[in-house]
Amino acid sequence: MKESTVPTKTDNQRAVAETREETRTLTPPVDIFETPEGLGVVADLPGVTKDQVDISVENGVLTIKGMASAKEEAEPVYREFRIANYFRQFQLSEEVDQDKIQAEMRNGVLSISLPKKEAAKPRQIQVKVA
DSSP: OEEOOSOSSOOHHHHHHHHTOSOOEEOOOEEEEEOSSEEEEEEEOTTOOGGGEEEEEETTEEEEEEOOOOOOSSOOSSOSOOOOEEEEEEEOOTTBOGGGOEEEEETTEEEEEEEBOGGGSOOOOOOOOO
């Protein structure tokens, strides 16, 4: 799996318009691990609930978007940081079965399961005695 920070569409006008936007996004820290069954991605998205996360796969690119929110009881006099949304993309390999991807969100931690296709899974071959 390869991380991509380049927009998947190469429309120059669209790219210029996106770079002029006032919204900013954070790159969430992730852990990626491999098991015999597939890959696992764990992303930290503090301030994001299950309803505020969007995960999509298009043209072999896994996109994670999280819209963070925080309750403010009053307007702060001074602010050192602002809540920002999250955005990250990864290029998936041919071995990932994109139809079986599953995701779970718990306490601001997103876990994504990327299972391998059956042909890509390791298998044991029996040796016969002749």
